[in-house]
Amino acid sequence: DVVMTQSPLSLPVTLGQPASISCRSSQSLVHSDGNTDLNWFQQRPGQSPRRLIYKVSNRDSGVPDRFSGSGSGTDFTLKISRVEAEDVGVYYCMQGTHWPPWTFGQGTRVEIK
């Protein structure tokens, strides 16, 4: 199974400042078809998860452009250019290249300083 490792697990940030979350996979997430199925999800307190980014760098509909995804192979990053209060929550990376199983990172808790 592919193991997804996120860092940091806790991220205190100042409003208006940037934030960055790293996600590493135990093997390359490049599929034989050339696609890389690496996704980012946001889970606000008391809510269901919501997908923000799919296939490394594509923002889902309605996701603010302050969120961006990048990376390749085994190393991926989610960046928030300027953190807003509504960004508080837990962020998960997830791979869908080598399934089953689909595997998630442990989650990174973003909080305001």
Added chain:
Amino acid sequence: QVQLVESGGGVVQPGGSLRLSCAASGFIFSIYGMHWVRQAPGKGLEWVAFIHSYEASDRFYADSVKGRFTISRDNSRNTLHLQMNSLRPEDTAVYYCVTNQDGIDDWGQGTLVTVST
């Protein structure tokens, strides 16, 4: 828009059974695969099971539930199910119904399953 409404959660004793359901609307249910993903209290996300669209015989399970849980679907009623048998305390979690239209994408609000004496 996509709507997924889970039901069937509750409190059950260890060794007991529960059947979860997910009513889907707002998309063509029959042509997409579907997942169940769970989240234990205060913990992260764990994929549980997946079923393909038309070929509903193609089903996949996490090792932690294999042999105890069965995912199924009724395309005529736009409904997804999860039959959970031989439940254990470690199965306690919120269970989410999730679409697979373009990878794992839309999530329901979840239903809580508590396995306890």
